[in-house]
Amino acid sequence: MGDTDSKARLRRRVYGLAAVLVLQSVCAVFFVGDAIRDLHFSGLSGHDVLEAAVAVALVSGIVFGAIEMRRTIEQAGRAEEAVTIASGALGTMIGEHFKHWQLTGAEANVAMLAIKGFEIAEIAEIRRTAASTVRAQLTRIYAKAGVTSRSQLVSLFIDDLLGGPLPGMEATEETSSAER
Amino acid sequence: MDGSRPVPLRLWDPVVCITHWTVAVCVLLNFTVVSEHSELHEWLGYVALAMVVLRMIWGVVGARRARFSSFPPSLTAARDRARTMLSPGRHGHGEANRSHNPLGALMVYGLWGMLFAVAGTGILLENFGEASQIGEVAEEVHEVTANLLVLMAALHVGGVLLESRLSGINLIRQMTWSRRGKSGPV
Numbered sequence: 001m002g003d004t005d006s007k008a009r010l011r012r013r014v015y016g017l018a019a020v021l022v023l024q025s026v027c028a029v030f031f032v033g034d035a036i037r038d039l040h041f042s043g044l045s046g047h048d049v050l051e052a053a054v055a056v057a058l059v060s061g062i063v064f065g066a067i068e069m070r071r072t073i074e075q076a077g078r079a080e081e082a083v084t085i086a087s088g089a090l091g092t093m094i095g096e097h098f099k100h101w102q103l104t105g106a107e108a109n110v111a112m113l114a115i116k117g118f119e120i121a122e123i124a125e126i127r128r129t130a131a132s133t134v135r136a137q138l139t140r141i142y143a144k145a146g147v148t149s150r151s152q153l154v155s156l157f158i159d160d161l162l163g164g165p166l167p168g169m170e171a172t173e174e175t176s177s178a179e180r
Numbered sequence: 181m182d183g184s185r186p187v188p189l190r191l192w193d194p195v196v197c198i199t200h201w202t203v204a205v206c207v208l209l210n211f212t213v214v215s216e217h218s219e220l221h222e223w224l225g226y227v228a229l230a231m232v233v234l235r236m237i238w239g240v241v242g243a244r245r246a247r248f249s250s251f252p253p254s255l256t257a258a259r260d261r262a263r264t265m266l267s268p269g270r271h272g273h274g275e276a277n278r279s280h281n282p283l284g285a286l287m288v289y290g291l292w293g294m295l296f297a298v299a300g301t302g303i304l305l306e307n308f309g310e311a312s313q314i315g316e317v318a319e320e321v322h323e324v325t326a327n328l329l330v331l332m333a334a335l336h337v338g339g340v341l342l343e344s345r346l347s348g349i350n351l352i353r354q355m356t357w358s359r360r361g362k363s364g365p366v
C-alpha cells in the first residue's frame with residue numbers, strides 16, 4: 001500500500017514538473033522572439049544585454065528543471081526495482097513450497113500466475129492454452145497444496161511471510177485462526 | 181518463471197508525450213485550418229518551436245530512453261532495420277522496446293530539422309515582412325519546408341502503423357497516457 005502511494009506521489013510530481021517545463025519553454029521562446037523583434041527595430045542597446053541575461057536565466061531554469069525531472073523518474077524506476085527484488089525473495093520461498101508439493105513445471109507456472117493475481121482467462125492467454133486446461137491445473141494445484149481456493153493458496157504464503165504473531169496483535173491472530 | 185510473460189509495456193515519459201502531441205497539433209492546425217496571415221498562426225508556430233527546444237534539452241539531460249545517445253542516427257543500422265522489416269517473420273521483438281528503432285530515429289531527426297527550418301523561416305518572414313528581399317526568400321523556403329514537413333509526418337505515421345503491426349507493439353499507446361498505472365517506470 002505504502003509503495004503504491006509513494007509511486008502515485010512520484011508520478012504526480014513528474015507530471016507537475018513536466019507542466020512547469022512546458023510553460024517555461026513556451027515563455028522562453030516567446031521572450032526570445034520578442035527580444036529579436038526589438039533588436040530588429042531599434043538596434044543593439046543596453047536593454048538588449050539585460051534581455052540576453054534574462055534569456056540565459058530562463059534557459060538555465062529549463063535545464064535544471066529537466067535534470068530534476070530525470071532524477072524523479074529514475075527514483076520512481078528504482079522504487080519499482082525494489083518491488084521486483086522483494087518479489088524475488090518471496091519468489092524463492094514460493095518456489096520451495098512448489099517443490100515440496102511436487103508441482104510439475106507447468107503447474108508451478110500456473111500457480112505463480114494465479115498468486116500474482118491473473119484471472120483464468122489471462123493465464124490461458126499468457127500460456128497459450130485453453131481456459132479449461134488452466135482450470136484443471138488449478139484444481140490439481142489446490143489438491144497438492146491442501147487448499148480449496150486461490151485465496152487460501154495466497155494466504156499460506158502471507159502466513160509464512162509474517163512469520164509469527166505481530167506484537168500486540170495476538171488476540172486478532174487467534175480470532176483469525178478460529179475463523180479458519 | 182517469467183519467460184512466458186508478455187513484453188512489459190514501456191511508456192515514453194511525459195516530456196516526450198506532451199512535446200510530441202503539442203507539436204503534432206500545432207503543425208496540423210497551421211497547415212490546415214489556421215489562416216497563414218493570422219497572429220494565431222505565429223503563436224502556434226512559436227509553441228511548436230518551444231516544444232522542440234524543450235525536447236532538445238530533454239534529449240541531452242533527460243531520461244535514458246529519451247536521450248539522443250539512445251537513438252543515434254545511423255544509416256547502416258537504418259538500412260538493416262528496413263531489410264528486417266521487409267522480410268516477413270524476421271522482425272525482432274525485444275529491441276523495439278528500447279527507444280526509437282534506427283529507421284524511426286532517422287525520420288525523427290529529419291522531422292526535428294524540418295521543424296526548425298519551418299519555424300526559423302517563419303520568424304524571418306514575420307520580422308522582415310514579405311516585401312523585403314529576405315522576406316521573399318524566407319516565404320518561399322517557409323512554404324516548401326512546411327509542405328515537406330507535413331509530407332514527412334504522413335510517412336512517419338505510415339511507418340508507425342507498419343511497425344506497430346509488424347512488432348505487435350502498439351507504438352501509439354506507448355506515446356499516450358493510457359494504462360500508465362500498470363507498468364512502465366512512471
Ligand code: HEM
Nearest residue numbers: 196200204207279280281284288291333337340351352355
Ligand atoms: C505533424 C505531425 C507530427 C510530427 C511533426 C511528428 C513528429 C514526431 C517526432 C519528432 C517524434 C519523435 C518523438 C521524440 O522522441 O520526442 C515522433 C514520434 C512518434 N510519433 Fe509523431 N509526429 C507527428 C504526428 C503523429 C501522429 C498523427 C501520430 C499518430 C498516429 C504519431 C505517432 C508517433 C509515435 C507512435 C511516435 C513514437 C515512435 C516510436 O515509438 O519510435 N505522430 N513523432
Ligand code: HEM
Nearest residue numbers: 207210211216222225226228298299302303305306323326
Ligand atoms: C511550425 C509550423 C508551421 C507551419 C506548418 C507553417 C505553415 C505555413 C504555410 C503552409 C504557409 C503558407 C505558405 C504560402 O502558401 O505562402 C505559411 C505562411 C506563413 N507563416 Fe507559417 N508555418 C509554421 C510556423 C510559422 C511561424 C513560427 C511563423 C512566424 C513566427 C510563421 C509565419 C508565417 C507567415 C507570416 C506566413 C505568411 C506567408 C504569406 O503571406 O504567404 N509560420 N505557414
